[in-house]
Amino acid sequence: MRPSKRAADQLRDVSLERGFSRHAEGSCLVRFGDTHVLCTASLEERVPGWLKNSGKGWVTAEYGMLPRATHERMRREAASGKQSGRTQEIQRLIGRSLRAVVDLQALGERQISIDCDVIQADGGTRTASITGAFVALAECLSWMEQRSMVKRDKVLKDHVAAISCGIHNGVPVLDLDYLEDSSAGTDANFVMTGKGGIVEIQGTAEADPFSEEELQALLSLAKAGIATLVEKQRAALA
Amino acid sequence: MRPSKRAADQLRDVSLERGFSRHAEGSCLVRFGDTHVLCTASLEERVPGWLKNSGKGWVTAEYGMLPRATHERMRREAASGKQSGRTQEIQRLIGRSLRAVVDLQALGERQISIDCDVIQADGGTRTASITGAFVALAECLSWMEQRSMVKRDKVLKDHVAAISCGIHNGVPVLDLDYLEDSSAGTDANFVMTGKGGIVEIQGTAEADPFSEEELQALLSLAKAGIATLVEKQRAALA
Amino acid sequence: MRPSKRAADQLRDVSLERGFSRHAEGSCLVRFGDTHVLCTASLEERVPGWLKNSGKGWVTAEYGMLPRATHERMRREAASGKQSGRTQEIQRLIGRSLRAVVDLQALGERQISIDCDVIQADGGTRTASITGAFVALAECLSWMEQRSMVKRDKVLKDHVAAISCGIHNGVPVLDLDYLEDSSAGTDANFVMTGKGGIVEIQGTAEADPFSEEELQALLSLAKAGIATLVEKQRAALA
Amino acid sequence: MRPSKRAADQLRDVSLERGFSRHAEGSCLVRFGDTHVLCTASLEERVPGWLKNSGKGWVTAEYGMLPRATHERMRREAASGKQSGRTQEIQRLIGRSLRAVVDLQALGERQISIDCDVIQADGGTRTASITGAFVALAECLSWMEQRSMVKRDKVLKDHVAAISCGIHNGVPVLDLDYLEDSSAGTDANFVMTGKGGIVEIQGTAEADPFSEEELQALLSLAKAGIATLVEKQRAALA
Amino acid sequence: MRPSKRAADQLRDVSLERGFSRHAEGSCLVRFGDTHVLCTASLEERVPGWLKNSGKGWVTAEYGMLPRATHERMRREAASGKQSGRTQEIQRLIGRSLRAVVDLQALGERQISIDCDVIQADGGTRTASITGAFVALAECLSWMEQRSMVKRDKVLKDHVAAISCGIHNGVPVLDLDYLEDSSAGTDANFVMTGKGGIVEIQGTAEADPFSEEELQALLSLAKAGIATLVEKQRAALA
Amino acid sequence: MRPSKRAADQLRDVSLERGFSRHAEGSCLVRFGDTHVLCTASLEERVPGWLKNSGKGWVTAEYGMLPRATHERMRREAASGKQSGRTQEIQRLIGRSLRAVVDLQALGERQISIDCDVIQADGGTRTASITGAFVALAECLSWMEQRSMVKRDKVLKDHVAAISCGIHNGVPVLDLDYLEDSSAGTDANFVMTGKGGIVEIQGTAEADPFSEEELQALLSLAKAGIATLVEKQRAALA
Secondary structure (H helix, E strand, O other): OOOOOOOOOOOOOEEEEEOOOOOOOEEEEEEEOOEEEEEEEEEEOOOOHHHOOOOOOEEEEEEEEOOOOOOOOOOOHHHHOOOOHHHHHHHHHHHHHHHOOEOHHHHOOOEEEEEEEEEEOOOOHHHHHHHHHHHHHHHHHHHHHHOOOOOHHHHEOOOEEEEEEEEEOOEEEEOOOHHHHHHOOEEEEEEEEOOOOEEEEEEEEOOOOEOHHHHHHHHHHHHHHHHHHHHHHHHHHO | OOOOOOOOOOOOOEEEEEOOOOOOOEEEEEEEOOEEEEEEEEEEOOOOHHHOOOOOOEEEEEEEEOOOOOOOOOOOHHHHOOOOHHHHHHHHHHHHHHHOOEOHHHHOOOEEEEEEEEEEOOOOHHHHHHHHHHHHHHHHHHHHHHOOOOOHHHHEOOOEEEEEEEEEOOEEEEOOOHHHHHHOOEEEEEEEEOOOOEEEEEEEEOOOOEOHHHHHHHHHHHHHHHHHHHHHHHHHHO | OOOOOOOOOOOOOEEEEEOOOOOOOEEEEEEEOOEEEEEEEEEEOOOOHHHOOOOOOEEEEEEEEOOOOOOOOOOOHHHHOOOOHHHHHHHHHHHHHHHOOEOHHHHOOOEEEEEEEEEEOOOOHHHHHHHHHHHHHHHHHHHHHHOOOOOHHHHEOOOEEEEEEEEEOOEEEEOOOHHHHHHOOEEEEEEEEOOOOEEEEEEEEOOOOEOHHHHHHHHHHHHHHHHHHHHHHHHHHO | OOOOOOOOOOOOOEEEEEOOOOOOOEEEEEEEOOEEEEEEEEEEOOOOHHHOOOOOOEEEEEEEEOOOOOOOOOOOHHHHOOOOHHHHHHHHHHHHHHHOOEOHHHHOOOEEEEEEEEEEOOOOHHHHHHHHHHHHHHHHHHHHHHOOOOOHHHHEOOOEEEEEEEEEOOEEEEOOOHHHHHHOOEEEEEEEEOOOOEEEEEEEEOOOOEOHHHHHHHHHHHHHHHHHHHHHHHHHHO | OOOOOOOOOOOOOEEEEEOOOOOOOEEEEEEEOOEEEEEEEEEEOOOOHHHOOOOOOEEEEEEEEOOOOOOOOOOOHHHHOOOOHHHHHHHHHHHHHHHOOEOHHHHOOOEEEEEEEEEEOOOOHHHHHHHHHHHHHHHHHHHHHHOOOOOHHHHEOOOEEEEEEEEEOOEEEEOOOHHHHHHOOEEEEEEEEOOOOEEEEEEEEOOOOEOHHHHHHHHHHHHHHHHHHHHHHHHHHO | OOOOOOOOOOOOOEEEEEOOOOOOOEEEEEEEOOEEEEEEEEEEOOOOHHHOOOOOOEEEEEEEEOOOOOOOOOOOHHHHOOOOHHHHHHHHHHHHHHHOOEOHHHHOOOEEEEEEEEEEOOOOHHHHHHHHHHHHHHHHHHHHHHOOOOOHHHHEOOOEEEEEEEEEOOEEEEOOOHHHHHHOOEEEEEEEEOOOOEEEEEEEEOOOOEOHHHHHHHHHHHHHHHHHHHHHHHHHHO
């Protein structure tokens, strides 16, 4: 039995609240149960140096946590003077995941910066971030389409969403919350497209190594979960 | 006429939403119109080095802004590797303001850290932060009182709240929003207690110097505004 | 009775020694009793990025303390790798105060950087800095006028000087030294122009809040004190 | 045809030169073709704070590249003042991979720090690092066993090694060199134990998403490649 | 002919003003012509970690320059966030030079920190710093002897002073000022004791290499110059 | 008797292995006994800002140590976030020494960056670095000559090499290893050209001051040692 009484293949309550922010060109407050992340998309008419005069744009992401998003207060990264390895790893993952479904040529020489800020954490912040970031990005592209800057569907090749899975008490389960995450033997994050292609897979054995069969079971759970998330993205963007 | 159509002595819509955060011992989402700040209070059973074995506690504050809380995206302070002078100035002000109404002896050798994170900005973030931080702090002390750690009303000597005033188009006005703040000739922040004592006053002439009479007019507006804010604090904590 | 035996409205011995530095375009060693600050003005033929091609110049300030300017040695900020919040707050205040009396258009696209370095500290370093920085700035502008770069009196609209006041043992007093500052219940810094306009006011209740009447009393002391300081500036620049 | 003329399932020439360093308790110069990494193991009689008095030890890793290990000189991280996100991601991966086969209780309250420094890079530096780090770690534990500090085979539960795979010109291939890595559509790193359990899997679609079948093909290549690497580890440690 | 009209073996006007600082346990304002350095000695009842319980003390030095000590304003090191290589090299040299004449055992487990801050620079700041730092250190030790903490002459084994020499227009000259320093072909700094022993020698060929004969000529100049400086130290400390 | 049984004027076994690195334009693995340093030369078609449009090039150096190059593991400078004073001092010395034999005008507006990374340390890393760096630089210039970019012998005016000497147990000895270096009373580094000119001399008394005679003895040892090193450079470059 899962601590949250959920079935093994059951997502937490997921909501995607588009247009949450007044200033950003795109935004989404994503909730996976008690994990809440504010994703904003900011359009900038400049690109990183290595893309100048290339005709191509860029999509990048930054990730942060409010100091008391977690059970114990964590030190503020701005105060400690640097972003942790974990933060950098996550924001690189979010950026790569989004770029996998973006045609940078069709975007043109512009940068869209996605900020994912965790307001409250209960496990799965990186997968919630990717799922919400896609909605913020799509809203930003709609904003640009209204100003005749791009065709949104030329830039966005597909949906992208993410979910974590793990082996908890020997059972493969979907969408780990903090309690499960802390005690799971294996933890895997999957990033997949609307068409079911795999963009990223990151599996880690916390205690004992896992087998090919276990990897397969987690992948199956993830596919179903991500299909549901993509449905919710479509609804939010409708 | 003010851009927002408000009367010269009219506050924006103010709300104080207590218990917003699941994990923190105290929290408050404060809204002054479109300025939204999440304030959390975190109790820690340790004090800064210079207070060890003094029997006294400490209350401190940190302040941050989400990168796209503002009209233009700002660089994330965690990424740039340091907090700006403005950030440090504001968090020092919040901490001093709160300590002005706290009996550190009655708190005992513990630290309460208040995090004020601006989710959305439209002027007056520092005064909203102080006003909301007080509610988070009071809720944290109630949490402690329920665990017989302190008597809340021994620790809290009074309320404290803050408001900005300014001279806009030659007219003294209360609670500047971003539009007014950008064009105000003089900008002053007042921090006052429930009994009407002055805790902090910070007045700055952006263009021409101001006179004693103008200072007096701003102070009068502030007194009335802060009295209203203290009422709202009482209601939120009831 | 004040520890220094001074009357409540009595300044410390103040001296403004112009031309102290061999290399700087303007300089002033300012002494408020045992508080000694070396102020230098450096002319640079460049402006911050946001002023390029605006036709406007800029005046900025930096502040520092020698490690053993104080009773106890403080850590060198260059060694600790960052400027403290206090340092940043003070240097922002000095810059704003000076700009309040400068016509940046008349200065032209150039920057004057004022460095205020505390050689010895005994309270009131920020107000001494502002008072001495004005003299260094004026000398720099005279240097420029001799080279037909500007008309000094077009650039400088007025004098600006600053003084601290506080409530010590219940009595409002002028120009706190370190001993008084450490024990004062309320501490306020005033920055005013030669014509008596208020540029900045920063009042802080260290212990109990203060009243409007007390604020008024401090302001009256400051007005008289600043009038004297402006006289001394005129003498130094004559 | 692969640029290196290798068969799809063919590793580069791999060598593991144990005892390369005079000072370290364990060391290994690992070569995967033109990728050369020096791995050293340093024993320290202290543990991170959170393990004090736990009876448990710790194994951690750091990763670096000489500035001209690569085709173009890269900025020295010590000079730029921080480790890149990529560096941090890799050193976290190495540490997790090693800990997956270590009994931290059997190690006792000590820390072994593995430094993996890339002398020359030609793709696959992180997988070479893990493979060589295991040898350095094992040699360090033998050094400790000679001094009756531990039983090496109590501490080391299994071998661990790593290899990269990718889809190059539509064909799944083993052990990418730099040329293949730069142009591969999908890139996956596998970390596995001597018994064939999966410790880490990190798959990334650089261009188009990949399918479950492709993931399966890469995993099969990796299993065979890692089995060979484990053989070479055994030989090096014999 | 030297730009300053001095003879080849002539020092600039040198003064050593002891007791310059009100707060420090020892201090000296040293002037070598237009080079002015304030040296303060701060006694601290603690030692670096590696000396704890050793019974030995430590003498260390820090060096800084006011931003406009020089012809052109330099960036403030506290603002740039780190000390330059030059600064670190100089402060390491000052510390080593002082420790060469101190019996750290006789000092006892205490640290004396010498701060050398250049108020105005005209060449030779490091040698002026060493010469003045010795006076500040000696005054601090007298202060300690008055409190029966040490015997000054047990701690101080000898005097130490320093001077620069160089080859200017082919002629070996003593005590280079900025103008000579900028154009000297060879620049050498000598640190010597009262008894004439060599503590440090640092010679650098700016353009062409120098010969043994030239080194010998510089050393002879330095010996005479340092003998004079030691006389002035004795007079200042009398 | 020296710990290594060497005669007082005997170098350790020295080898200079040219072309060690696959990617760099020039490289040399230099060994002075158990001290091993990898030197690489990287050509960049840009110069520091102050040389733009001057027609002159630049040669600079960086120095680093692998964390376990030494007896005890040292903290990685990239992890601690800054280069130590010692590191900066050494890399400044290497750069100056090389520039002493380079005609920067003949190099043209390009920069050559020499990286000296200590793989294993046993004393004398800075002098081994200079000696090996010259070979890497010369190889880089040959690479450029093959591409008709420069005439190598126009750019290189002479050889440059370096050696340490010291007074060990009262006897002047050549080429200190770590054991001698730790206990030597005086330690001096000499940098000299092929023609025997002195480029740098850095002598430090670790305990008692040294005399002119001792300095002379060390210089004589160094001259002979450097002549041998220059021979080895010629052989390596032949």
